[in-house]
Amino acid sequence: MSLLDVSGLTIRTESGRALVSDLSFTVEPGGRLGLIGESGSGKSLTALALMGLLPPGLTASGSVVLDAPGLDRTDVVGAGESALRALRGRGASVVFQEPLTALDPLMRVGRQIAEPLRRRRGLRGAELRRAVAAALDRVRLPEPERIARAFPHEISGGQRQRVALAMALACEPALLIADEPTTALDVTVQAEMLRLLGELIAEQDMALLFVSHDLAVVSGVTDRLVVLKDGEAVESGATTDILHTPRQPYTQGLVASARTFENALERITR
Ligand SMILES: Nc1ncnc2c1ncn2[C@@H]1O[C@H](COP(=O)(O)OP(=O)(O)OP(=O)(O)O)[C@@H](O)[C@H]1O
Numbered sequence: 001m002s003l004l005d006v007s008g009l010t011i012r013t014e015s016g017r018a019l020v021s022d023l024s025f026t027v028e029p030g031g032r033l034g035l036i037g038e039s040g041s042g043k044s045l046t047a048l049a050l051m052g053l054l055p056p057g058l059t060a061s062g063s064v065v066l067d068a069p070g071l072d073r074t075d076v077v078g079a080g081e082s083a084l085r086a087l088r089g090r091g092a093s094v095v096f097q098e099p100l101t102a103l104d105p106l107m108r109v110g111r112q113i114a115e116p117l118r119r120r121r122g123l124r125g126a127e128l129r130r131a132v133a134a135a136l137d138r139v140r141l142p143e144p145e146r147i148a149r150a151f152p153h154e155i156s157g158g159q160r161q162r163v164a165l166a167m168a169l170a171c172e173p174a175l176l177i178a179d180e181p182t183t184a185l186d187v188t189v190q191a192e193m194l195r196l197l198g199e200l201i202a203e204q205d206m207a208l209l210f211v212s213h214d215l216a217v218v219s220g221v222t223d224r225l226v227v228l229k230d231g232e233a234v235e236s237g238a239t240t241d242i243l244h245t246p247r248q249p250y251t252q253g254l255v256a257s258a259r260t261f262e263n264a265l266e267r268i269t270r
Pocket residue numbers: 013019037038039040041042043044045046055057058213
């Protein structure tokens with residue numbers, strides 16, 4: 001049984017225009033799937049639809065069934081707020097490109113990490129403080145006490161993204177959705193973040209859905225890919241197969257530009 005089974009997912013505007021059309025894929029427990037495509041191909045809307053977080057005016061049809069251990073098997077499409085709340089955190093959680101959208105600028109980092117632990121896992125007092133420290137430690141943040149006391153603007157962009165990741169992981173989700181989590185970071189910090197993500201996925205026995213326009217980044221952390229173009233899946237398969245023998249011209253273009261970028265990087269860093 002798949003952890004996530006997306007079937008015929010279609011996302012429309014109020015006027016009936018399809019932004020994502022008839023998208024189907026599965027994620028197995030512990031699997032690592034990349035959703036790749038150029039800007040505007042529908043990646044972020046798909047990620048939002050999986051969490052039941054589409055903006056007002058957009059509607060999803062088809063089905064998005066999440067079957068996480070210990071939780072009721074739920075079709076996110078059409079699910080009510082209380083069913084969605086039960087899924088978020090333990091079933092699936094999400095990290096976005098810009099951590100400042102996930103973080104409250106007026107609340108200290110420690111309190112923000114404590115919030116999901118208190119609400120969803122019912123932790124209090126010393127137990128809660130220990131869990132916050134453990135969450136910061138898990139994402140390899142140095143000086144966890146200082147970071148816990150800091151406001152988001154007092155820490156670096158890379159540290160903020162680690163804090164957002166710590167929040168997403170706090171309830172030990174069966175599926176982590178990462179939507180361009182490294183795009184806003186510079187190349188070295190991006191590489192560290194990707195390494196950390198890979199380690200955490202393996203440690204926590206979590207599944208990953210990694211959304212990105214950057215094939216070079218996605219191929220390092222995923223074992224399967226779905227290629228999106230104009231809201232439709234044009235190709236899918238094992239990451240290594242797609243990298244070596246892309247079938248569609250669109251995918252061939254993505255692979256070629258990822259190669260050009262890698263070669264340029266090599267020339268610069270050699
Ligand atoms: N609320 C909305 N109302 C109408 N159209 C929207 C809305 N949100 C997004 N779109 C359109 O849907 C398409 C897919 O958007 P989406 O954000 O999923 O793309 P993306 O692949 O994630 O791109 P990017 O990498 O630039 O974020 C785009 O053409 C976008 O303009």
